[in-house]
Amino acid sequence: MAIFEASEVTKQFANHLALDKVSISVPEQSIYGLLGPNGAGKTTLIRIINQITAPDSGKLFLNGQPLKPVDVALIGYLPEERGLYKKMKVGEQVLYFAQLKGVPKQEAMKRIKYWFKKLDIIDWWDKKVEELSKGMQQKAQFVATILHEPKLLIFDEPFSGFDPVNANMIKNEILFLRERGATVLFSTHNMSSVEELCDNITLIHRARVILEGKVDDIRSKWAGNEYEVAFQGKAEVDVNDHFKLLDKRSENGKTLIRVATATSIKSNEVLQSLMRSGNILAFNPALPSMNEIFIKVVQSRNETVDA
Amino acid sequence: MNKISVIIEREYISRVRKKSFIIMTLMAPILMATLIVVPTLLMNTGTPDFKKIAIVEDGSDLFRGVLENTENVEFVYIDTADINELKTNFSELGYYGVLYINNLVVTVPNAVELISKKQPPIGLLDKISSSMEKELEKQKLQALNLENIDEILKSIRSKVDIQTIKIDDEGNIKETSTSVSMILTYLSALLMYMLVFVFGAQVLRGVIEEKTSRVVEVIISSVKPVQLMLGKIIGIGLVGLTQFVLWAVLTAGVVVVLKNTILSEGQVQEISQSAPESIISSNPQIPAEVKGKVDNESAAEILKLLQSAGNQRWWLIIPSFIFYFLTGYFLYASIFAAIGSAVDNETETQQFMLPVTIPIILGLMVAMGTMQNPESEIAFWCSMIPLTSPIVMMARLPFDVPMWELALSMGIMVISFLGFVWMAAKIYRTGILMYGKKASYKELWKWLRY
Numbered sequence: 001m002a003i004f005e006a007s008e009v010t011k012q013f014a015n016h017l018a019l020d021k022v023s024i025s026v027p028e029q030s031i032y033g034l035l036g037p038n039g040a041g042k043t044t045l046i047r048i049i050n051q052i053t054a055p056d057s058g059k060l061f062l063n064g065q066p067l068k069p070v071d072v073a074l075i076g077y078l079p080e081e082r083g084l085y086k087k088m089k090v091g092e093q094v095l096y097f098a099q100l101k102g103v104p105k106q107e108a109m110k111r112i113k114y115w116f117k118k119l120d121i122i123d124w125w126d127k128k129v130e131e132l133s134k135g136m137q138q139k140a141q142f143v144a145t146i147l148h149e150p151k152l153l154i155f156d157e158p159f160s161g162f163d164p165v166n167a168n169m170i171k172n173e174i175l176f177l178r179e180r181g182a183t184v185l186f187s188t189h190n191m192s193s194v195e196e197l198c199d200n201i202t203l204i205h206r207a208r209v210i211l212e213g214k215v216d217d218i219r220s221k222w223a224g225n226e227y228e229v230a231f232q233g234k235a236e237v238d239v240n241d242h243f244k245l246l247d248k249r250s251e252n253g254k255t256l257i258r259v260a261t262a263t264s265i266k267s268n269e270v271l272q273s274l275m276r277s278g279n280i281l282a283f284n285p286a287l288p289s290m291n292e293i294f295i296k297v298v299q300s301r302n303e304t305v306d307a
Numbered sequence: 308m309n310k311i312s313v314i315i316e317r318e319y320i321s322r323v324r325k326k327s328f329i330i331m332t333l334m335a336p337i338l339m340a341t342l343i344v345v346p347t348l349l350m351n352t353g354t355p356d357f358k359k360i361a362i363v364e365d366g367s368d369l370f371r372g373v374l375e376n377t378e379n380v381e382f383v384y385i386d387t388a389d390i391n392e393l394k395t396n397f398s399e400l401g402y403y404g405v406l407y408i409n410n411l412v413v414t415v416p417n418a419v420e421l422i423s424k425k426q427p428p429i430g431l432l433d434k435i436s437s438s439m440e441k442e443l444e445k446q447k448l449q450a451l452n453l454e455n456i457d458e459i460l461k462s463i464r465s466k467v468d469i470q471t472i473k474i475d476d477e478g479n480i481k482e483t484s485t486s487v488s489m490i491l492t493y494l495s496a497l498l499m500y501m502l503v504f505v506f507g508a509q510v511l512r513g514v515i516e517e518k519t520s521r522v523v524e525v526i527i528s529s530v531k532p533v534q535l536m537l538g539k540i541i542g543i544g545l546v547g548l549t550q551f552v553l554w555a556v557l558t559a560g561v562v563v564v565l566k567n568t569i570l571s572e573g574q575v576q577e578i579s580q581s582a583p584e585s586i587i588s589s590n591p592q593i594p595a596e597v598k599g600k601v602d603n604e605s606a607a608e609i610l611k612l613l614q615s616a617g618n619q620r621w622w623l624i625i626p627s628f629i630f631y632f633l634t635g636y637f638l639y640a641s642i643f644a645a646i647g648s649a650v651d652n653e654t655e656t657q658q659f660m661l662p663v664t665i666p667i668i669l670g671l672m673v674a675m676g677t678m679q680n681p682e683s684e685i686a687f688w689c690s691m692i693p694l695t696s697p698i699v700m701m702a703r704l705p706f707d708v709p710m711w712e713l714a715l716s717m718g719i720m721v722i723s724f725l726g727f728v729w730m731a732a733k734i735y736r737t738g739i740l741m742y743g744k745k746a747s748y749k750e751l752w753k754w755l756r757y
Contacts, residue, residue, distance in 0.1 A: 050528040052740060069531075077528040083521035088321060099313045100529040144525070 002061075003028040003183045004049070004152055009058030011044055018044040019055070020207040026152075026185055026200070031178055033198035033215075034187040035290075037298055040204045042187040043080055046156050049185075050077045062152070073102055078145040080156035080187075084129045084137055091116070091125035094144045101148040108147060115143040119169065134161045142170060146177060153177060155186035159193055171197060191291035201290075203297060211297050219287040222296070225263055226286040227270060231255040235278030242273045258286060310530045311538045318513070318542025323549065332550055336557035344562065358403035358431070360421075361385050361393065367410035373442045374406075374435065382406075394422055403427075406435065413443065488705035489678050495628055495701040496674035498551070500667060502632055503697065506547040507639040511656065513539055514647030514739070523739050532736040537728075540640045547636065623713075624704055630717060635697030638724045639663065641731035648738030649751060670695035674702035681706035690716050693723035730755060 004026040011019040018041045026032045034042050047053045049060065051072060060067040062074065084093055091112065098108035116122040119139045129137060138161050146153060158174070159167045167190075174184055174197060188194060194201060194215065201218065203211035211218065226246070235255040239245050242265055247258040255278070261270050271283055288296075322328055359381045364370060374382040383402070385393070390407060397405045404423030411418040419439070421427055449456055514536075517523040526535055646659040673689045680686065681703050690700040690708075696716050700708070737754035 047524075047740075052524065052527050072528055075528070077525070079521060079524040079528075081521040081524065083517075083523065083525050085321075085516075085522055086520060096313065096317050097525060097529070100310055100526060102310070141525075 001028050001064075002026055003063060004185070005061040005064075006045070006049070007059045007061075009045065009048060009055045009060070011041075011048065011053070011055050017207050019048075019058075021058070022204065022207070022209055024202050024209070024212070026183060028183055029178060029181055030183060030199040031174065031197045032183070032185045033194045033201040034185060034204065035189075035191075035194065035201055035294060036187075036204035038189075041207045042204055043156060045204070046077075046154055046185075046187060049154060050075060073148065074151050076101075076145040076148065076150035076153045078141060078153075078155045078158060080160075082137060082141050082161075084141060086130040087128060089126050089128055090121070090132065090136075090140050093129065094140055094147065097144040098147040103148045111147050111149075112143060115147070119143065119173070135163060135166050138162060139166070139170075142173070146173075146182075149182075151182060153182050153184045153186075155184065157188055158186055159188060159190050167193075191289065191294055194290045203294065205298055205301050210301055211293075215290070218293065219290070220285075222288050222293045223285055224288070225261040225265070226288075227259050227261075227267065228282070228284045228286045229257050229259065229274055229280060230282040231257070231278040232281055233278065237274070237277045240273055242270050254281065311534050311541075314530070314535060314538025315542040315545070318539050319545050322509070322543065322546045328546070328550070332553050333557070336554055336561050339554075339558045340561035357381075359383060359401055360404050360406055361397060361400075361402045362406045362408065363390050363393065364408045365390070365410055367408070367412075369410075369412070369446065370408060370439060370442060374438050377434075380431065380434075397422070398424055408439075412439075413447075491624070491705040492674065492678055492702040495624075495704070496671060496698050499628075499632060499635065499698045499701055500671050502547050502551060503635050503639050504667060506543050506636060507643045509543050509546075510540055510640040511643040511647045512653070513543065514644050514735075515650065515653055515656075518648065518739055519652060527739070532739055533732045536641070536644050536732055536735050540637060540644060544633065544636050544640065548632075551632075620704075620707075627704055627713070627717075628701060631697035631701055631720070634717075634720045634724045638693060638697075638720075638727045639667075641724075641728045645731040645734040645738070645751070648735040649741075649754075651742060666692075666694035667698070670698035674698050677702045677706070681708070687712070691719055693720050693727075696720055 002025045005024070007023045008021040009019050009023070010017075010021055022041070022045060024032075024034075024045075034045065036042050044053070048055050049067075051067065051069060062068075062071050088096075094112050094116075095105070095108055098112065099105060103111070113122065116125065119142070121136055121139050121143075124132060124136060124140075129140070132140070142158070145155070153174075155174075158170055162170060171193060174186075178184060184197075198215050200214055201212065202209055227243075231254065233253060233255070234250070235257075237245060237248065237257055243259040243261040245257060246260055247256075249256055259270065259274075267283075267285070271280070274280060274283075357379050360383070362370065362374065362382055362384045371384050376382055390405075393400075393405055394407075403425075404421050404427060407420045407422060409415075409418035409420075419436075421432070421435070445456075445460065448460070453459060517526070517535075523535070530538075642663055646656055646663070649659070650656050670689060673685055673695065677683070677686045677699065686699060686703060689695040690703055690712070696719070700713065700716050704713075734751055734754045738751075
């Protein structure tokens with residue numbers, strides 16, 4: 001069941017259309033990726049979901065009910081432009097945001113301590129925000145976002161500004177939050193995080209949805225006819241009618257190749273023709289990375305629009 | 308409502324805990340008290356440089372021994388001197404200056420010159436001219452050959468001091484003092500101006516800070532923009548009230564302490580009495596008992612001043628002050644909040660600040676004018692117009708404003724402050740999330756109608 005749905009949301013700014021009949025449906029307890037090039041309209045959509053701005057037309061539903069102002073208590077929002085009071089102490093600041101979301105002071109303190117310990121920033125409690133590194137500030141704000149234990153979490157570019165170690169930490173926390181029953185909607189440019197985390201995605205380009213669905217489905221749909229093959233030891237691959245050799249490298253006493261075939265040729269035929277080349281250890285269809293799909297889709301769109 | 312109180316708490320606590328707030332709160336009363344006490348202290352206890360002045364009379368002998376030496380000034384009467392030579396070398400001879408008296412002085416007032424290297428202090432000039440005037444008067448009277456001239460002179464010395472007494476409709480009499488009313492007017496108008504401007508500007512800065520640091524986006528996803536704006540305005544207003552109350556208490560305390568420790572009782576009397584006394588003491592003809600009497604009179608004057616201060620309508624003035632401070636502050640603060648939301652940084656505020664500053668300055672000027680004529684038409688209208696009334700009405704209040712005028716002014720104030728807050732909230736709501744858009748008046752008007 002969808003915890004959140006937007007149907008045909010349109011938003012017009014003074015001289016450009018930010019969203020053109022955008023619809024999304026976020027299944028409960030899933031991680032949903034909102035992708036798109038810069039300026040596509042992701043942040044506008046996120047702001048509309050948070051009721052910071054109102055759409056010109058279209059409907060929004062939370063748990064099947066039209067979205068109401070009081071629903072902000074059920075949503076946690078991490079904006080792209082991180083905002084913290086520079087002169088305020090970190091602990092107090094997070095406490096302030098929690099109280100604004102309606103968490104009682106005592107309870108909020110308990111939860112902040114838990115999360116600060118977990119994210120390794122408990123020593124920074126009494127430091128002013130301006131004394132912190134960007135990554136530290138991001139963590140503090142991350143805690144502020146999830147503290148009221150919302151059903152729906154919205155992160156706008158959650159990994160920007162993090163080093164790989166901390167980005168991984170946040171990834172794990174996002175997965176942990178989903179385990180605990182939360183639904184996460186996040187926008188990102190970081191495609192590898194999409195592959196690791198997302199169950200579903202929507203790709204917005206020039207105010208419109210141009211791709212959406214389950215990540216696995218999309219990847220296999222875009223897979224084309226490419227295979228990754230691993231041989232034991234050295235292998236001489238004879239190129240024949242059945243496939244083209246795209247890539248070949250040796251690693252740990254193995255030879256890895258990547259081949260492309262015509263759509264009419266079945267995988268068994270490829271396999272059979274490859275068996276002659278050596279001892280096959282693995283034969284897998286090569287799924288395109290989300291990065292490749294993203295670039296392909298956006299570029300093809302640009303071409304059709306420009307043409 | 309609960310969320311507003313969380314916002315108020317943060318705005319209040321974060322400001323009250325700032326070092327700058329604590330320093331300002333402690334320093335201002337000390338500065339104020341010093342401003343009150345030190346000038347009088349300097350006037351009375353400071354020792355000016357010792358000066359020696361040569362007196363040269365041209366063709367007459369009227370002022371020999373007339374100018375009395377004091378602690379700091381020695382007058383040396385020189386009979387046989389070439390004035391032109393003295394004019395060039397008095398400095399080398401150790402004189403501060405040369406007082407050159409032409410014999411025309413009996414009929415021509417400006418026939419006296421004081422030649423010096425430096426601009427002589429006003430007190431010295433006063434002393435010289437008043438002594439000489441008295442001597443001339445005396446000699447002219449003596450020329451009439453009256454008997455007992457000294458006694459006559461003593462008996463004609465007079466002083467006029469108008470007692471102001473107010474009678475209300477029931478015929479009750481109150482002694483009042485215009486100077487007390489004037490001091491009150493000054494104080495309340497200035498305080499109002501300061502509080503509204505200083506704390507209004509803090510609202511402006513607070514809003515801009517939230518906007519540029521993008522904190523506002525997080526907060527707006529939790530509370531309504533109006534709640535944030537009101538919370539901020541109320542919180543900073545409370546900071547203003549706190550500071551005001553602390554200032555009042557501390558200033559009073561510091562003044563009392565300074566008066567008791569640094570100034571002896573005699574000096575306190577001297578302060579109120581320094582000008583006339585210097586004349587009296589410089590005049591050898593006035594006997595000691597008269598001097599003593601003058602001292603008593605000055606004490607009585609101070610007492611009277613205090614009494615008439617007690618006769619002011621404090622029960623009306625203090626609540627009115629709080630009322631006008633709160634409403635006036637709310638009105639201006641909401642304008643400031645709207646401006647803050649419309650711009651991206653502080654430098655952009657200029658174009659909007661002028662129209663806000665003008666009514667405040669106008670109010671202050673009219674308030675100062677009300678001391679001359681509290682019932683004037685401009686004073687009346689400015690005490691009705693909400694943008695100026697907090698300052699002007701407070702200035703008029705010590706001069707017995709009719710109750711209906713006060714009530715009308717307050718009524719207008721309440722209505723317009725609600726109106727301003729409402730309008731500001733509309734602009735604020737849109738402006739706070741608008742980045743990189745140059746705000747113009749046309750743009751603001753559009754936001755107002757969203």
